[in-house]
Amino acid sequence: MLSRRECLKLIATSVVAAPAFRVSPLRAAQWPQRTVRLIVPASAASGTDFAARTFADALAARWKQPVVVENRPGADGLIATTAFLGMYDDHAMMYSFAGPMSLLPVIHASLSYDPRRDLVPISLGADTFVAFSAHASLNLGSLKEFVALARSQPGKFNYYAPSGALPYLLAGFLKSQNLDLVQIYYREQSRGLQDHAEGRIPFMLSVMTDRLPVVQSGHVNFLAVTNGTRAAMRPDVPTAVESGFPEFAFDGLAGFIGSRAMSADVIDRISIDVRAVAADHAVSDRLAVVGQLARGTTPAEFLEMIESQRAKIATIVQETGLRPQH
Numbered sequence: 001m002l003s004r005r006e007c008l009k010l011i012a013t014s015v016v017a018a019p020a021f022r023v024s025p026l027r028a029a030q031w032p033q034r035t036v037r038l039i040v041p042a043s044a045a046s047g048t049d050f051a052a053r054t055f056a057d058a059l060a061a062r063w064k065q066p067v068v069v070e071n072r073p074g075a076d077g078l079i080a081t082t083a084f085l086g087m088y089d090d091h092a093m094m095y096s097f098a099g100p101m102s103l104l105p106v107i108h109a110s111l112s113y114d115p116r117r118d119l120v121p122i123s124l125g126a127d128t129f130v131a132f133s134a135h136a137s138l139n140l141g142s143l144k145e146f147v148a149l150a151r152s153q154p155g156k157f158n159y160y161a162p163s164g165a166l167p168y169l170l171a172g173f174l175k176s177q178n179l180d181l182v183q184i185y186y187r188e189q190s191r192g193l194q195d196h197a198e199g200r201i202p203f204m205l206s207v208m209t210d211r212l213p214v215v216q217s218g219h220v221n222f223l224a225v226t227n228g229t230r231a232a233m234r235p236d237v238p239t240a241v242e243s244g245f246p247e248f249a250f251d252g253l254a255g256f257i258g259s260r261a262m263s264a265d266v267i268d269r270i271s272i273d274v275r276a277v278a279a280d281h282a283v284s285d286r287l288a289v290v291g292q293l294a295r296g297t298t299p300a301e302f303l304e305m306i307e308s309q310r311a312k313i314a315t316i317v318q319e320t321g322l323r324p325q326h
Contacts, residue, residue, distance in 0.1 A: 027263060027265055027266070028263070028265040028266050028268065028269035031090070031091075031266045031269065032063050032065045032091055033065075033091075034065060034091055035065060035066045035067070035068055035091065036059075036060075036063065036065060036066070036067045036068070036091050036092070036093065037068055037070055037087070037089065037091060037092040037093070038052055038055075038056050038067055038068065038069045038070065038092075038093055038094070038095050039070050039072055039080050039083065039084045039087075039092065039093070039094045039095070039096075040052045040069055040070065040071050040072065040073075040080065040094070040095050040096065041072055041073060041074075041076075041077035041079065041080030041081065041094070041096050041097070041099075041100070042071065042073050042097075043071055043073040044071050046073075047128055047207055047209060047290055047291070047292065048095070048096070048097060048128075048254055049069065049071060050287075050290055051095070051125055051126045051128075051254060051287055051290075051292055052069050052095035052125075053069050054283055054286055054287060055067075055095065055125055055256075055274065055277055055278075055283070056068070056069050056095075058277040058280065058282075058283055059273060059274070059277060062273055062276070062277070063273070069095075072084075076099050076100075076103060076104060076163055076164055076324075077096055077097065077099045077100040077103075077104065078100070078104060078111075080094065080096065080100075081094065081096075081100040081104075081113065081119070082112055082113070084259070085112075085113050085118055085119075085259060088259065088261050089259075089261055090261040090262045090263070090266065092259070092261075093122065093256050093257060093258050093270070094119075094256070094257040094258075095125060095254065095255070095256055095257075096254065096255070096257055097128075097164065097165075097252070097253065097254045098165075098253040098254070098255075098305070098306050098309050099164055099165060100115065100119065100257070101115040101116075101119055101121070101257070101306045101310065102165070102253075102306050102307075102309040102310040102313060103164065103165045103168070103309075103310075103313055105310065106310060106313050106314045106317055107168075107313075107317065107323065107324050108324075117260075118259060118260065119257050119258075119259065120257065120258040120259060120260065120262065120267060120299070121255070121256075121257055121258075121299050121302040121303045121306055122255065122256040122257060122258050122267055122270050122271050122274065122299055122302065123255055123256050123270070123271040123274040123275060123278075123296050123297050123298070123299065123302055124253060124254070124255040124295050124296060124297040124301070124302045124305065125254055125255040125256060125274060125278065125294070125295070125296070126254050126255070126278075126287050126292040126293060126294050126295060127227060127228075127251045127252055127253060127254075127292065127293040127295050128207050128252030128253075128254060128291065128292050129207065129208040129209075129225050129227050129231040129233075129252065129291045129292065129293070130166065130205065130206065130207055130208065130225060130226045130227060130250060130252045131205070131206070131207075131208040131211070131222045131223075131224065131225045131226070131231075131234075131237065132146075132170075132203070132204070132205045132222070132223050132224050132225075132226070132240075132248075133196070133203070133204050133205075133211055133215070133220045133221060133222050133223060134146060134202060134203055134220070134221050134223055135196065135197075135199045135201075135202045135203075135219065135220055135221075136218055136219055136220060136221055137199055138202060140221060140223060141221065141223070142223055142224075142238075142243060143223050143224045143240065143243040143244070143245055143248070144243065144244060145223075146203070146223055147177050147179065147245075150174075150177075150179045150180075150181060151177070151178070151179060154179070154180035155180045155181075155182070157181050157182070157202050157203060158181060158182040158183070158184045158201055158202065158203075159181050159182070159183060159184065159201065159202070159203040159204065159205070160183070160184050160185075160186065160192040160195070160196060160201045160203075160204050160205075161183075161204065161205040161206060162186075162189045162192065162206050165250070165309070165313060166205050166206060167183065167322065168313050168316045168317060168320075168322055169205070169226065169248070169250050169312075169313075169316070170205045171183070171316065171320045171322045172247070172312075172315070172316035172319065172320060173245065173247060173248045175316075175319055175320050176247045177245075181203070184201055189206070189210070192204065193206075193210055193211065193214070196211070196214070196220060197211075197214040197219045197220060198219075199219075204220075205226075207252065207291060208222070208225065208231055208233070208234065208291045209233075209290055209291040212233075212291075222234060222237045223237075223243075224237060224238055224239060224240045224242075224243045224245075224248070225237055225238075225239055225240070226239070226240050226248055226249055226250040226251075226252075227239060227249075227250070227251050227252065227293075228241070228249065228251055229293065231291055231293075232288045232293075233288065233289070233291055250309075250312070251305070251309075252292075253302075253305055253306065253309065254292075255274075255297070255302055256270065256271075256274055258270070267299055268299070271296070271297070271298055271299050274296050275296030275297070275298075276296070277296070278294040278295055278296035279294075279296065
């Protein structure tokens with residue numbers, strides 16, 4: 001029989017070694033037993049919100065339990081991530097762009113969470129198409145023409161990219177081409193879009209659907225998408241790689257992220273279900289209309305994508321010295 005001291009030592013060792021679960025995690029066969037909360041770090045009616053609700057409806061039908069979307073926008077996902085981790089609930093997930101795991105750890109000296117320890121990638125949900133555009137008055141038809149024009153007139157042109165990873169991506173591309181353009185900041189993206197449509201901002205990088213109306217009206221031209229494939233909604237627009245600029249490649253990753261409150265087999269089960277939903281033509285067709293490519297992955301594949309994106313952003317920040325704007 002163990003002595004009292006040996007028992008206490010064994011208990012202490014077990015507490016340190018065991019995962020920090022506040023409740024015993026459910027197994028995959030038992031999950032879900034109640035409403036699932038889906039935290040979204042974007043406003044209602046945004047592209048991320050639209051995808052989250054599309055997946056939520058399909059997953060609720062598979063799980064026979066409600067999946068409720070909760071919008072927590074702001075601070076490039078920091079507000080939603082902090083709230084989500086504070087829940088510590090095995091029936092809560094995030095549907096989020098990759099920023100909380102790829103961007104925020106790079107641009108902030110300290111965070112209230114450890115992305116590698118506290119956040120668990122489950123599955124990619126969709127790849128949002130990101131496009132670079134020029135005002136039509138410049139008569140540009142390609143990225144190569146943009147580079148040639150900007151290089152011939154350093155410091156003359158300005159550009160806008162909304163918050164998140166995109167300002168870093170564009171700054172890194174300009175640095176790689178030794179181009180001198182002026183970045184313009186807006187508190188509201190709608191103002192930046194308006195100034196781009198009216199020519200006060202010649203160049204813009206953002207999700208493709210933001211500018212479809214002004215492109216269709218002839219005020220703005222898409223020059224390229226940063227994604228690995230062309231967008232079904234505008235198959236005439238080449239990718240950055242096809243245009244000869246692989247350094248400008250970047251996928252708009254968005255997907256499901258869990259926490260340590262979930263058991264590993266529940267994570268795997270959710271990933272399988274998300275992949276099945278993403279492969280459903282009813283879901284993929286709906287997302288394609290709003291400029292998103294439905295893509296399910298394994299947890300390991302999603303993690304690899306996030307880590308690759310984080311490494312790219314870290315390199316850009318180091319090379320450009322760009323820091324968050326407040």
